[in-house]
Amino acid sequence: MTDTLTLNGSERIAVQKSGPGRFEVQATYQPRGERPPMHVHPAHTEEFTVLSGVLRVDCAGSVRDYRAGESFDIASGVAHRMWNGGDEPATVRWISAPAARVESFFRAMDALHRAGTTSLLSKAGVLREYKDVMRPSSAVTRLLVNVLGALRPAPPTVLAPAGQEAL
Known part of the structure; x- marks a missing residue:
């Protein structure tokens, strides 16, 4: 059974793999979703692959839409945020490493x-x-x-x- 967690009103994650070195989820962003504040991760990196829909990413002040099949990485310490500004759900594979907390x-x-x-x-x-x-x-x-x-x-x-x- 997959463990599903709600991060905010428009973003849910289904845990795929969990351990101290790597935390992998499949995230679903609902259409016209909540925009989180710009933030950084001091100790881990993130890798994303868009599986369906479109994910809008603001990374270090540059905004870009990523579509199904496209991937991107966020280095630790880089300010970013992402949300779904479209009309259909967006699903992504999301890996945080090292996972720590x-x-x-x-x-x-x-x-x-x-x-x-x-x-x-x-x-x-x-x-x-x-x-x-x-x-x-x-x-x-x-x-x-x-x-x-x-x-x-x-x-x-x-x-x-x-x-x-x-x-």
Whole structure:
């Protein structure tokens, strides 16, 4: 059985492989989806292959649409964000390496959605706890995350289901 996690209202991931060196998912971005803030990953790289639909990527200030069959990489420390600005779902293969706490971060975001607590205050707690995984690229947003995150700490780490390696 595939484990599916919700990252935001328009983005879901199905875990394919999980381990400390590599975390692989199939992500589905809903049409006209939510645009995440520009962010960086301080310690891991990401590889994407678009399987269907169109994914719009803003990487270091350059915006490009990627279509089925196209691939791209995001180096650690490079500011980026992606979303589906089209009319059909976009599906991508997404690999994070090394994985470290990437899965734990995604599970914490999913826990917020399952609990119905997706406010900025709740997300700030998760982002503050997982700043080694994902950091907003804006200094103002990082400050906001640190202040609000201190008011509402992240929920306890959620472990992977039986049969999957927890990070």
